[in-house]
Amino acid sequence: MAASTGRGRIGNAAGAGAGAGAAAGGSRAAQSSSKSRSAPASAKKKSGDDLILTIDSDDEVGAAGESEGEMEWQQEGDDNVHPSSSTSTSTRLHSSSQPSLGTSKSKSTLSMKSKVSGNAQGLREGNDGQAWKMDKDFVFDLQGDGYGLGLGYEGKSSGADVRDKGQAGRGLTVDDIIEKRRVKVVLPDDDEEKEKEQEEGQLEQEEEEEHESSDEEAFGAGARRAQRQAQQAGEEGDESEDEEDEEEEDGDEGEGDDDAAESDSSVDEDEQTNETEIDRAKKAAFFAHEEGPDAGGKSSGDPAGASSFSSLNLSRALLRALSTLSYHQPTPIQARAIPVALAGKDIVAGAVTGSGKTAAFIIPVLERLLHRPMTESRSRVLVLLPTRELAVQCAAVGNAIGKFANVNFCLAVGGLSLKAQEKELRSRPEVIIATPGRLIDHLQNSPSFNLDSIEILIMDEADRMLEEGFREELKEIISSCPTKRQSMLFSATMTDSVDELINLGLRRPVRIFVDPKRSTAKNLVQEFVRVRGAAAAASNGEDAEQAQLATLGQGNRRTEETMRPALLLSLCLRTFTHQVIIFVRSKKLAHQLKIIFGLVGLTACELHGDLSQELRLQSLDSFRNGRVDYMIATDLASRGLDIKNVQTVINYDMPNSFDVYLHRVGRTARAGKEGRSVTLVGEQDRKLLKLAIKGSKEENIKHRLVPADHVNIMLEKLDQLKETVREVMSEEKEMRELDIAERELRKGENVEKHREEIMSRPKRTWFQSEKEKNASKDASVADYLSKGEKRKADGTKRGKYDGLSRKQKRSKQMKEEIAKEKSQSSVDASIRAAKKSSRPASLGMPDTSFSKKAQKKDAAAAAAAGKKRRKSKSSSSRKVTGKGAGFAKDLGERSTGRNVSGKKSRGGKR
Numbered sequence: 001m002a003a004s005t006g007r008g009r010i011g012n013a014a015g016a017g018a019g020a021g022a023a024a025g026g027s028r029a030a031q032s033s034s035k036s037r038s039a040p041a042s043a044k045k046k047s048g049d050d051l052i053l054t055i056d057s058d059d060e061v062g063a064a065g066e067s068e069g070e071m072e073w074q075q076e077g078d079d080n081v082h083p084s085s086s087t088s089t090s091t092r093l094h095s096s097s098q099p100s101l102g103t104s105k106s107k108s109t110l111s112m113k114s115k116v117s118g119n120a121q122g123l124r125e126g127n128d129g130q131a132w133k134m135d136k137d138f139v140f141d142l143q144g145d146g147y148g149l150g151l152g153y154e155g156k157s158s159g160a161d162v163r164d165k166g167q168a169g170r171g172l173t174v175d176d177i178i179e180k181r182r183v184k185v186v187l188p189d190d191d192e193e194k195e196k197e198q199e200e201g202q203l204e205q206e207e208e209e210e211h212e213s214s215d216e217e218a219f220g221a222g223a224r225r226a227q228r229q230a231q232q233a234g235e236e237g238d239e240s241e242d243e244e245d246e247e248e249e250d251g252d253e254g255e256g257d258d259d260a261a262e263s264d265s266s267v268d269e270d271e272q273t274n275e276t277e278i279d280r281a282k283k284a285a286f287f288a289h290e291e292g293p294d295a296g297g298k299s300s301g302d303p304a305g306a307s308s309f310s311s312l313n314l315s316r317a318l319l320r321a322l323s324t325l326s327y328h329q330p331t332p333i334q335a336r337a338i339p340v341a342l343a344g345k346d347i348v349a350g351a352v353t354g355s356g357k358t359a360a361f362i363i364p365v366l367e368r369l370l371h372r373p374m375t376e377s378r379s380r381v382l383v384l385l386p387t388r389e390l391a392v393q394c395a396a397v398g399n400a401i402g403k404f405a406n407v408n409f410c411l412a413v414g415g416l417s418l419k420a421q422e423k424e425l426r427s428r429p430e431v432i433i434a435t436p437g438r439l440i441d442h443l444q445n446s447p448s449f450n451l452d453s454i455e456i457l458i459m460d461e462a463d464r465m466l467e468e469g470f471r472e473e474l475k476e477i478i479s480s481c482p483t484k485r486q487s488m489l490f491s492a493t494m495t496d497s498v499d500e501l502i503n504l505g506l507r508r509p510v511r512i513f514v515d516p517k518r519s520t521a522k523n524l525v526q527e528f529v530r531v532r533g534a535a536a537a538a539s540n541g542e543d544a545e546q547a548q549l550a551t552l553g554q555g556n557r558r559t560e561e562t563m564r565p566a567l568l569l570s571l572c573l574r575t576f577t578h579q580v581i582i583f584v585r586s587k588k589l590a591h592q593l594k595i596i597f598g599l600v601g602l603t604a605c606e607l608h609g610d611l612s613q614e615l616r617l618q619s620l621d622s623f624r625n626g627r628v629d630y631m632i633a634t635d636l637a638s639r640g641l642d643i644k645n646v647q648t649v650i651n652y653d654m655p656n657s658f659d660v661y662l663h664r665v666g667r668t669a670r671a672g673k674e675g676r677s678v679t680l681v682g683e684q685d686r687k688l689l690k691l692a693i694k695g696s697k698e699e700n701i702k703h704r705l706v707p708a709d710h711v712n713i714m715l716e717k718l719d720q721l722k723e724t725v726r727e728v729m730s731e732e733k734e735m736r737e738l739d740i741a742e743r744e745l746r747k748g749e750n751v752e753k754h755r756e757e758i759m760s761r762p763k764r765t766w767f768q769s770e771k772e773k774n775a776s777k778d779a780s781v782a783d784y785l786s787k788g789e790k791r792k793a794d795g796t797k798r799g800k801y802d803g804l805s806r807k808q809k810r811s812k813q814m815k816e817e818i819a820k821e822k823s824q825s826s827v828d829a830s831i832r833a834a835k836k837s838s839r840p841a842s843l844g845m846p847d848t849s850f851s852k853k854a855q856k857k858d859a860a861a862a863a864a865a866g867k868k869r870r871k872s873k874s875s876s877s878r879k880v881t882g883k884g885a886g887f888a889k890d891l892g893e894r895s896t897g898r899n900v901s902g903k904k905s906r907g908g909k910r
C-alpha cells in the first residue's frame with residue numbers, strides 16, 4: 001500500500017468530513033488553552049521513546065499524599081452536572097489548516113453543498129472549493145424534532161446548538177472557568193542519565209523476575225500472581241463491570257444519546273477460535289467462494305500481491321479522483337473486495353483497522369453508480385453506520401472519491417435537522433449514509449420516503465450493528481429494503497459466525513478476511529503500564545482489612561482508581577505530548593479528566609454522548625486540527641474514526657471486550673503509519689492483556705515504567721486539585737441552569753408566536769418511544785447483570801444461551817439437537833452442498849441455484865401482493881439482475897443500459 005504517499009490526502013478526506021462539520025474553531029477555549037500551556041513549563045517533556053518497563057512496586061508510588069482521602073474521580077462528580085463545552089461556543093469562522101479535498105465543482109460536491117446548507121449540518125464548501133467550513137448560519141434542531149421550535153422559524157439562528165446537553169449558551173465555557181484556576185505542576189528535572197540508570201536498574205530486576213516466572217504476559221514481580229489472576233478470571237468468566245461503558249447507538253431523537261453497554265464478548269474470545277467441524281461445514285455451506293482474477297492467491301496483507309486500481313477496471317472518473325487522493329495502489333482489502341463487489345455479490349469482510357475498508361466499499365459502489373440509467377433519480381445505495389461521526393466521515397470519503405462521478409450523497413443522521421434531511425431525501429439522492437435510529441424516523445415520519453429502491457445495503461462496523469441495541473432497528477431497516485439487493489458487511493472485528501449472520505438476509509456471501517482475525521496493525525507498538533493498588537493487594541490474598549483501610553485512604557496504598565489519573569498525568573506531562581487520544585470508560589470521567597488536564601495546563605477536548613452534536617463535532621475538529629493535544633473520549637470514538645497523525649492512544653482502563661480494545665488502539669498506526677498504544681492494566685485486566693499479547697509480534701509489546709517520584713507528585717497534585725475540580729463543576733452547573741432557564745423562556749415565546757402552525761403539524765411516530773427504549777435498555781442491563789451476579793454466586797461460567805433472545809435460543813437448541821442426532825450425516829450433507837456450491841462459476845454471475853430459489857420466492861411474494869413481476873427467466877447476460885439489479889453492470893462489462901425496475905415489495909423479508 002502506498003501508505004506514505006497516500007496519507008496526506010487521506011487524512012483530509014476524513015477531516016473534510018467529521019472535522020469539517022465542526023469547523024467552528026477559534027473558540028475562546030482554543031485561544032486560551034492552545035499551545036500556551038504555561039503551567040508545566042518546568043516540566044521537561046520528553047517525546048522520545050523512554051521505554052520500557054513495567055511499574056511494579058506500589059511501595060514506590062503509593063507513599064505520597066497520605067493525608068488526603070483517596071480520589072476516585074469518576075465517583076466524585078455531581079450527577080447533575082453535564083459536561084460543558086470542551087471548546088468554546090463561539091461560532092467564529094475558523095479556516096481549516098488542513099488542505100482540502102473538495103476542489104471539484106462536480107454535481108456530487110455541489111449537491112452536498114446545497115444539501116448541507118439546507119441541511120444544517122454545518123458543512124459547507126468554500127467558494128474557492130478549498131475547504132469544508134462551518135456554515136455560520138448553521139442551525140441545529142432545538143429538540144431534535146426537526147421543527148425547530150423557535151430557531152428554525154427565526155431563520156438565522158442567534159446561537160448555535162441549544163439542545164439540552166453540554167452547552168453553555170451564554171458563551172462562557174468550562175475552559176473559561178478552568179482558566180481562572182490553572183495551577184502549575186513541577187515535575188523533577190528530567191536528568192536523562194539518572195532516569196536511564198533508574199530504568200536500567202529496574203529492568204534488570206524485572207528481567208530476573210520474569211526469567212523466574214517465564215510468563216511472557218506477566219509484569220515482572222507480579223508474574224505468578226498475574227498467572228493466578230488470569231486463571232481466576234478465566235474460571236469466573238467475564239462478569240460485567242457495573243460501569244458506564246458506552247458506545248453510541250445513534251439515531252434516537254431524544255435528548256440523550258442512548259449510551260449502552262457494548263456487550264462483553266471477552267468470554268467468547270477463546271471459544272470463537274475453537275471452530276468445530278460442524279461450524280466449518282456450516283460456513284462452507286453458507287459462504288460462497290471468492291473467485292476471479294484478483295481473488296485467488298492474494299496473501300493477506302501482502303501489498304505486492306495487490307493489483308493497481310487501473311487493473312480493477314475502474315472508470316476514469318474514479319481513477320482520477322483516487323490519484324488526486326494519492327491512492328496509488330489498492331490496499332489488500334480493496335484489491336480483494338472491489339472485484340467481488342463489482343460483480344454484485346454479497347460480502348462479509350474483515351481487515352485490520354486503518355486498512356482502507358471505507359474505500360473498499362465506496363469505490364465499487366461509485367463505479368456501479370456511474371453506469372446507472374440516468375433517466376430517473378432514485379436512492380439505490382444505503383450505508384449504515386453506528387455513529388454520527390462515522391457517517392459524516394464516510395460521506396466525506398464518498399464525496400472525495402466521487403468528486404468526478406456525479407453522484408449525490410445524503411446524510412441522514414441524528415442530532416441534525418430532520419426537516420432539511422426530509423427535504424433532501426425527497427430529491428432521491430443516489431447514496432444515503434445513515435445511522436439506524438434517524439433512518440427509521442424518516443421511514444416512519446417522512447412522507448413518501450421508503451427504501452424500496454435500495455439495491456445495495458452496506459453495513460460498516462457491522463459486528464457492532466449486530467449487537468444488542470441496534471438489533472431491533474436493523475431488523476426493521478432490513479425488512480424495509482427489497483429482498484433482491486446486494487449486501488456488504490465490513491468491520492475490523494467482523495464475525496463469520498453463521499448463526500450471527502443468518503438473519504441479515506445475505507445471499508451466499510463471499511467471505512473476505514485479509515488479516516488474521518483479531519489482530520492489530522503491523523506498525524502498532526503496544527505498551528502496558530502496570531497499575532497496582534490496594535484492591536489488587538486484596539485480591540492477591542493479602543490482608544483484606546489492610547487493603548480496605550488503604551482503599552479508604554487511611555493507609556499507604558492507593559486504590560487502582562486513584563493511581564490511574566496520576567499515572568495518566570505523568571505519562572502526558574512527560575512523554576506523550578501530542579495528538580493523543582485517551583479512552584475512558586465513562587462520560588463523567590472523561591469530563592473530570594478534561595477539567596484536570598485544563599487545570600494543569602494541558603490542552604484537551606472531550607468526546608462522548610453527553611455533548612450536543614455540535615460540540616462533538618467541534619471537539620473532533622479541534623483535535624484534528626491540532627488545536628488541542630489530547631482528546632479524552634469514551635468508546636463513542638473507538639470505532640472507525642480516521643484522524644490523521646494520531647501518535648498515541650492511551651487506554652486509561654481496559655475495555656470490557658477485546659474487540660473494543662482492538663478498535664481503540666486502531667485509531668493510531670493507520671494506513672501503514674507507525675503508532676503507539678499505552679494501556680493502564682489493573683489486576684482485573686489480565687485476561688485481555690493476555691489476548692493482546694497473544695495476537696501480536698513480540699517486538700511490538702512493551703512494558704512501560706513510570707518513574708515513581710513523578711507519580712507521587714501527581715498523586716499529591718491531584719489531592720490538592722480535588723476541591724478545585726468540584727468548584728469548576730459546580731460553577732458549570734450554575735451556568736448551565738441559567739442557560740436552560742433562558743432557553744425555556746425563548747422556547748415558550750416561540751411556541752406562543754407560532755402556536756397555530758405547530759398545532760397543525762402531524763404527530764410524529766416513533767419506532768420505540770423514549771420510555772420503551774429506556775425500559776428495554778434497563779431490562780437488558782438488569783438481565784445481564786443478574787446473570788453475572790448469579791454466575792458469580794454459582795461460580796459458573798457464562799451460559800451458552802446467555803444474551804440470546806427466546807427465538808435465537810430455541811433455534812440454537814434445535815440445531816444442536818439435530819446436530820447431535822445426525823451429526824455425521826448432516827456434516828456429510830453440508831460438505832456435499834458446500835462442494836457443489838463451490839464449483840467455479842464465472843465472476844459476476846450470480847449463483848444460479850440460489851438465484852432460482854430466490855426468484856421463485858420473490859415471484860411468489862409478488863404474486864401474493866398482486867404485483868406484476870418481470871419474468872425471472874432471462875438470458876445469461878441478464879442474470880445479473882439477481883443481485884445489484886438495476887445497474888446491469890458486470891465486471892469488465894459496461895452497462896447494457898437496461899434499467900431493471902426497482903419496484904419491490906417492501907414487505908419482502910428475508
Ligand SMILES: Nc1ncnc2c1ncn2[C@@H]1O[C@H](COP(=O)(O)OP(=O)(O)OP(=O)(O)O)[C@@H](O)[C@H]1O
Pocket residue numbers: 001002003006007009010011013326327328329330331334351352353354355356357358359491492639640641642666670671
Ligand atoms: N489505497 C489507498 N492508498 C493509500 N491510503 C489509503 C488507501 N485506501 C485508504 N487509505 C487511507 O487509509 C486510511 C484508513 O482508511 P479507513 O478509514 O477506510 O480504514 P478502515 O479499515 O475503515 O479502518 P477502521 O477499521 O478503523 O474503520 C484513511 O486515511 C484512508 O484515506
